[in-house]
Amino acid sequence: xxxxxHPGIEILENAECWDLLREHQVGRLAVDIAGxxxxxxxxxxxxxxxxxxxxxxxxxxxxxILGRHVAFEIDGYQPDERTAWSVVLKGIAHEVExxxxxxxxxxxxxxxxxxFPKPDFVKVEPELVTGRRFHVIDDIAPDESIGWQQTRAAxxxxxxxxxxxxxxxxxxxxxxxxx
Numbered sequence: 001x002x003x004x005x006h007p008g009i010e011i012l013e014n015a016e017c018w019d020l021l022r023e024h025q026v027g028r029l030a031v032d033i034a035g036x037x038x039x040x041x042x043x044x045x046x047x048x049x050x051x052x053x054x055x056x057x058x059x060x061x062x063x064x065i066l067g068r069h070v071a072f073e074i075d076g077y078q079p080d081e082r083t084a085w086s087v088v089l090k091g092i093a094h095e096v097e098x099x100x101x102x103x104x105x106x107x108x109x110x111x112x113x114x115x116f117p118k119p120d121f122v123k124v125e126p127e128l129v130t131g132r133r134f135h136v137i138d139d140i141a142p143d144e145s146i147g148w149q150q151t152r153a154a155x156x157x158x159x160x161x162x163x164x165x166x167x168x169x170x171x172x173x174x175x176x177x178x179x
Contacts, residue, residue, distance in 0.1 A: 008137065009133070009134055010132065010133040010134075011130075011132060012085070012087070012132060012133060017087045017129045017131035018046065018129070020076075020085065021074065022046045024074050025043050026041060026042070026043050027042060028041055028042070028072070029053070029060070029070060029071075031060070031064050031067055031070050031093075032067040033059060033063045038059065038063060042060075043113055044072075044110070045108060045109070045110050047105065048123070049126070050091065050123050050124050050125045051089060051123070051126075052108065052121060052122070052123050053110070053122055053124075054118040054119075055118050055120050055122060056117065056118045056119065056120060057120065061095070064124075065093055065122060068092050068094070069090070069091070069092060070090070070092070070124055071089070071090050072088070072090075072091075072124055073086065073087065073089075074086070082135065082136040083133050083134060083135055083136065084133070085131065086131065086134075087129070087130070087131040089124065089126050089128070090127055091125050091128070092124070092125050092127065093122050093124045093125075094123060094125070095121070095122055096120075096121040096122065105123075106121075
């Protein structure tokens with residue numbers, strides 16, 4: 001059965017999905033921990049046809065390489081175009097253990113963001129990469145509930161909000177909205 005999008009949803013071509021993966025540095029890794037899903041924010045880079053990230057021994061590493069099947073997701077919002085997008089990569093994770101591959105990945109510009117060592121490299125080999133772009137309907141105004149701040153652009157007839165620092169990586173606090 002072919003995946004037919006709903007009105008306002010555009011299926012991204014594979015090349016555009018990879019372009020977005022290359023342009024960004026932060027995503028979410030979903031793993032199975034003892035039969036329960038867990039998700040971790042990671043910084044990553046595209047490497048050798050997959051994605052590469054660093055970690056230390058613990059739940060994230062075990063969930064990634066012991067369960068092996070993982071999902072990885074990035075997303076963003078383009079206010080000028082009134083669109084949001086999402087790219088999902090599903091695949092198999094393995095720890096980089098081959099000595100020659102290890103030398104190669106250690107030269108990549110992938111550094112821990114925290115002050116303790118993350119000596120382990122994990123590569124996710126994709127089995128499926130999909131992406132979608134969502135066109136925001138005209139009567140929806142982006143606001144602070146999605147991490148955006150009011151601007152003077154609204155006075156000039158433009159969008160009434162712009163992203164706050166880090167908003168491209170975090171949608172803000174979850175809020176319940178009346179239907």
